[in-house]
Amino acid sequence: xxxxxxxxxxxxxxxxxxxxxxxxxxxxxxxxxxxxxxxxxxxxxxxxxxxxxxxxxxxxxxxxxxxxxxxxxxxxxxxxxxxxxxxxxxxxxxxxxxxxxxxxxxxxxxxxxxxxxxxxxxxxxxxxxxxxxxxxxxxxxxxxxxxxxxxxxxxxxxxxxxxxxxxxxxxxxxxxxxxxxxxxxxxxxxxxxxxxxxxxxxxxxxxxxxxxxxxxx
Numbered sequence: 001x002x003x004x005x006x007x008x009x010x011x012x013x014x015x016x017x018x019x020x021x022x023x024x025x026x027x028x029x030x031x032x033x034x035x036x037x038x039x040x041x042x043x044x045x046x047x048x049x050x051x052x053x054x055x056x057x058x059x060x061x062x063x064x065x066x067x068x069x070x071x072x073x074x075x076x077x078x079x080x081x082x083x084x085x086x087x088x089x090x091x092x093x094x095x096x097x098x099x100x101x102x103x104x105x106x107x108x109x110x111x112x113x114x115x116x117x118x119x120x121x122x123x124x125x126x127x128x129x130x131x132x133x134x135x136x137x138x139x140x141x142x143x144x145x146x147x148x149x150x151x152x153x154x155x156x157x158x159x160x161x162x163x164x165x166x167x168x169x170x171x172x173x174x175x176x177x178x179x180x181x182x183x184x185x186x187x188x189x190x191x192x193x194x195x196x197x198x199x200x201x202x203x204x205x206x207x208x209x210x211x212x213x214x215x216x217x
Contacts, residue, residue, distance in 0.1 A: 123200035140188035
Protein backbone atom coordinates (compact mmCIF):
# COMPACT_ATOMS: atom_id res chain seq x y z
CA UNK A 1 0.00 0.00 0.00
CA UNK A 2 1.35 3.42 -0.94
CA UNK A 3 0.12 6.72 0.31
CA UNK A 4 0.35 9.77 -1.80
CA UNK A 5 0.48 13.12 -0.18
CA UNK A 6 0.37 16.03 -2.61
CA UNK A 7 2.74 18.70 -2.03
CA UNK A 8 1.17 21.85 -0.92
CA UNK A 9 1.99 25.14 -2.09
CA UNK A 10 3.54 27.79 0.03
CA UNK A 11 4.52 25.28 2.82
CA UNK A 12 8.18 24.86 3.68
CA UNK A 13 9.79 21.59 2.73
CA UNK A 14 10.72 20.58 6.31
CA UNK A 15 7.18 21.08 7.58
CA UNK A 16 5.73 19.17 4.66
CA UNK A 17 7.97 16.22 5.48
CA UNK A 18 7.02 16.18 9.15
CA UNK A 19 3.29 16.44 8.48
CA UNK A 20 3.50 13.74 5.89
CA UNK A 21 5.17 11.36 8.33
CA UNK A 22 2.65 12.06 11.02
CA UNK A 23 -0.23 11.52 8.65
CA UNK A 24 1.27 8.24 7.52
CA UNK A 25 1.67 7.05 11.14
CA UNK A 26 -1.93 8.00 11.94
CA UNK A 27 -3.27 6.23 8.88
CA UNK A 28 -1.27 3.11 9.66
CA UNK A 29 -2.51 3.11 13.30
CA UNK A 30 -6.11 3.35 12.14
CA UNK A 31 -5.57 0.47 9.74
CA UNK A 32 -4.02 -1.71 12.41
CA UNK A 33 -6.94 -0.96 14.79
CA UNK A 34 -9.46 -1.86 12.09
CA UNK A 35 -7.58 -5.10 11.33
CA UNK A 36 -7.47 -6.03 15.03
CA UNK A 37 -11.16 -5.22 15.49
CA UNK A 38 -12.06 -7.29 12.43
CA UNK A 39 -10.09 -10.24 13.72
CA UNK A 40 -11.88 -10.12 17.10
CA UNK A 41 -15.28 -9.92 15.49
CA UNK A 42 -14.37 -12.78 13.18
CA UNK A 43 -13.46 -15.01 16.10
CA UNK A 44 -16.75 -14.18 17.75
CA UNK A 45 -18.63 -14.96 14.55
CA UNK A 46 -16.77 -18.27 14.23
CA UNK A 47 -17.61 -19.19 17.81
CA UNK A 48 -21.24 -18.21 17.25
CA UNK A 49 -21.39 -20.29 14.07
CA UNK A 50 -20.29 -23.52 15.74
CA UNK A 51 -22.93 -26.26 15.32
CA UNK A 52 -25.08 -27.23 18.34
CA UNK A 53 -25.64 -30.94 18.89
CA UNK A 54 -29.24 -31.77 19.70
CA UNK A 55 -30.35 -35.26 20.75
CA UNK A 56 -33.97 -36.23 20.98
CA UNK A 57 -34.91 -38.50 23.90
CA UNK A 58 -37.37 -41.11 22.94
CA UNK A 59 -40.34 -41.21 25.38
CA UNK A 60 -40.99 -44.65 26.79
CA UNK A 61 -44.26 -46.06 25.57
CA UNK A 62 -47.04 -45.75 28.14
CA UNK A 63 -47.94 -49.03 29.84
CA UNK A 64 -51.64 -49.74 29.40
CA UNK A 65 -53.48 -50.12 32.77
CA UNK A 66 -53.88 -53.69 33.89
CA UNK A 67 -57.51 -54.75 34.34
CA UNK A 68 -58.56 -55.40 37.98
CA UNK A 69 -59.29 -59.01 38.87
CA UNK A 70 -63.00 -59.78 39.14
CA UNK A 71 -64.34 -59.75 42.75
CA UNK A 72 -64.53 -63.05 44.49
CA UNK A 73 -68.06 -64.47 44.71
CA UNK A 74 -69.63 -64.12 48.20
CA UNK A 75 -69.19 -67.11 50.41
CA UNK A 76 -72.46 -68.81 51.13
CA UNK A 77 -72.76 -70.44 54.54
CA UNK A 78 -75.50 -72.97 54.82
CA UNK A 79 -77.04 -73.55 58.24
CA UNK A 80 -79.42 -76.26 59.18
CA UNK A 81 -82.22 -74.84 61.34
CA UNK A 82 -83.67 -77.34 63.71
CA UNK A 83 -87.46 -77.02 63.89
CA UNK A 84 -88.64 -76.10 67.38
CA UNK A 85 -91.66 -77.91 68.61
CA UNK A 86 -94.50 -75.48 69.35
CA UNK A 87 -96.40 -76.06 72.59
CA UNK A 88 -100.02 -76.93 72.28
CA UNK A 89 -102.18 -74.20 73.75
CA UNK A 90 -105.78 -74.62 74.78
CA UNK A 91 -106.75 -71.23 73.42
CA UNK A 92 -105.06 -68.74 71.19
CA UNK A 93 -103.47 -65.98 73.25
CA UNK A 94 -104.99 -62.54 73.00
CA UNK A 95 -102.94 -60.08 70.99
CA UNK A 96 -100.67 -58.07 73.17
CA UNK A 97 -101.63 -54.46 73.62
CA UNK A 98 -99.24 -52.00 72.09
CA UNK A 99 -96.78 -50.78 74.68
CA UNK A 100 -95.31 -47.33 74.91
CA UNK A 101 -91.78 -46.99 76.18
CA UNK A 102 -91.16 -43.68 77.86
CA UNK A 103 -87.85 -42.74 79.36
CA UNK A 104 -88.53 -40.76 82.49
CA UNK A 105 -86.20 -37.98 83.41
CA UNK A 106 -83.93 -38.96 86.22
CA UNK A 107 -84.43 -36.62 89.16
CA UNK A 108 -81.40 -34.71 90.29
CA UNK A 109 -80.18 -36.12 93.52
CA UNK A 110 -80.19 -33.51 96.24
CA UNK A 111 -78.14 -33.95 99.34
CA UNK A 112 -80.18 -34.90 102.35
CA UNK A 113 -80.47 -32.08 104.87
CA UNK A 114 -78.26 -32.47 107.85
CA UNK A 115 -80.49 -32.94 110.83
CA UNK A 116 -79.47 -31.53 114.14
CA UNK A 117 -78.96 -34.13 116.82
CA UNK A 118 -82.08 -34.52 118.96
CA UNK A 119 -82.08 -32.57 122.15
CA UNK A 120 -81.61 -34.69 125.21
CA UNK A 121 -84.89 -35.67 126.81
CA UNK A 122 -85.87 -33.53 129.76
CA UNK A 123 -85.87 -35.31 133.11
CA UNK A 124 -89.22 -36.52 134.34
CA UNK A 125 -91.16 -34.23 136.63
CA UNK A 126 -91.56 -35.38 140.25
CA UNK A 127 -94.81 -34.00 141.69
CA UNK A 128 -94.95 -31.86 144.80
CA UNK A 129 -95.77 -33.60 148.09
CA UNK A 130 -98.01 -32.51 150.95
CA UNK A 131 -98.06 -35.64 153.14
CA UNK A 132 -94.56 -35.53 154.57
CA UNK A 133 -94.55 -35.80 158.36
CA UNK A 134 -92.05 -33.00 158.87
CA UNK A 135 -94.39 -30.54 157.16
CA UNK A 136 -96.85 -30.69 160.14
CA UNK A 137 -99.79 -29.49 158.03
CA UNK A 138 -103.02 -29.20 160.10
CA UNK A 139 -106.17 -31.06 159.06
CA UNK A 140 -109.13 -28.96 157.90
CA UNK A 141 -111.64 -28.52 160.77
CA UNK A 142 -114.96 -30.33 160.51
CA UNK A 143 -117.73 -27.74 160.62
CA UNK A 144 -120.09 -28.24 163.62
CA UNK A 145 -123.17 -27.76 161.46
CA UNK A 146 -121.91 -30.42 159.05
CA UNK A 147 -121.47 -32.84 161.96
CA UNK A 148 -124.99 -32.23 163.18
CA UNK A 149 -126.40 -32.67 159.71
CA UNK A 150 -124.18 -35.64 158.90
CA UNK A 151 -122.51 -34.04 155.89
CA UNK A 152 -119.62 -36.09 154.49
CA UNK A 153 -117.65 -36.18 151.28
CA UNK A 154 -114.26 -35.72 149.53
CA UNK A 155 -113.02 -32.34 148.35
CA UNK A 156 -110.44 -32.27 145.51
CA UNK A 157 -108.28 -29.15 145.44
CA UNK A 158 -105.90 -28.09 142.70
CA UNK A 159 -102.91 -26.33 144.25
CA UNK A 160 -100.11 -24.43 142.43
CA UNK A 161 -96.96 -24.96 144.52
CA UNK A 162 -93.98 -22.64 144.13
CA UNK A 163 -90.34 -23.79 143.88
CA UNK A 164 -89.96 -22.82 147.55
CA UNK A 165 -92.91 -25.04 148.62
CA UNK A 166 -95.64 -22.42 149.22
CA UNK A 167 -99.25 -22.66 147.97
CA UNK A 168 -99.45 -19.87 145.40
CA UNK A 169 -103.00 -20.61 144.26
CA UNK A 170 -105.71 -23.03 145.51
CA UNK A 171 -108.67 -23.97 143.27
CA UNK A 172 -111.68 -26.24 143.82
CA UNK A 173 -111.37 -29.05 141.30
CA UNK A 174 -114.22 -31.27 142.55
CA UNK A 175 -116.76 -30.38 145.25
CA UNK A 176 -117.80 -32.67 148.07
CA UNK A 177 -121.39 -31.63 147.57
CA UNK A 178 -121.42 -29.42 150.61
CA UNK A 179 -120.26 -25.84 150.59
CA UNK A 180 -119.22 -25.83 154.26
CA UNK A 181 -116.86 -28.76 153.71
CA UNK A 182 -115.41 -27.21 150.53
CA UNK A 183 -114.71 -23.86 152.22
CA UNK A 184 -113.05 -25.50 155.23
CA UNK A 185 -110.70 -27.39 152.89
CA UNK A 186 -109.87 -24.31 150.80
CA UNK A 187 -109.05 -22.12 153.80
CA UNK A 188 -106.86 -24.73 155.48
CA UNK A 189 -104.82 -25.90 152.45
CA UNK A 190 -104.06 -22.30 151.46
CA UNK A 191 -101.68 -22.16 154.48
CA UNK A 192 -100.02 -25.54 154.01
CA UNK A 193 -96.34 -26.14 153.23
CA UNK A 194 -95.31 -28.49 150.41
CA UNK A 195 -92.27 -30.36 149.16
CA UNK A 196 -91.77 -28.62 145.80
CA UNK A 197 -91.82 -30.53 142.55
CA UNK A 198 -88.46 -31.43 141.06
CA UNK A 199 -87.15 -31.88 137.54
CA UNK A 200 -83.89 -33.66 137.94
CA UNK A 201 -81.96 -31.84 140.66
CA UNK A 202 -83.87 -28.57 140.22
CA UNK A 203 -86.93 -27.53 142.25
CA UNK A 204 -89.66 -26.14 139.99
CA UNK A 205 -93.16 -24.71 140.43
CA UNK A 206 -95.96 -27.14 139.49
CA UNK A 207 -99.60 -28.02 140.06
CA UNK A 208 -100.68 -30.83 142.38
CA UNK A 209 -104.13 -32.24 143.30
CA UNK A 210 -104.85 -32.53 147.05
CA UNK A 211 -107.83 -34.71 148.18
CA UNK A 212 -109.46 -33.84 151.54
CA UNK A 213 -111.75 -36.46 153.08
CA UNK A 214 -114.57 -35.50 155.45
CA UNK A 215 -116.15 -38.47 157.23
CA UNK A 216 -117.88 -39.09 160.55
CA UNK A 217 -116.67 -42.00 162.71
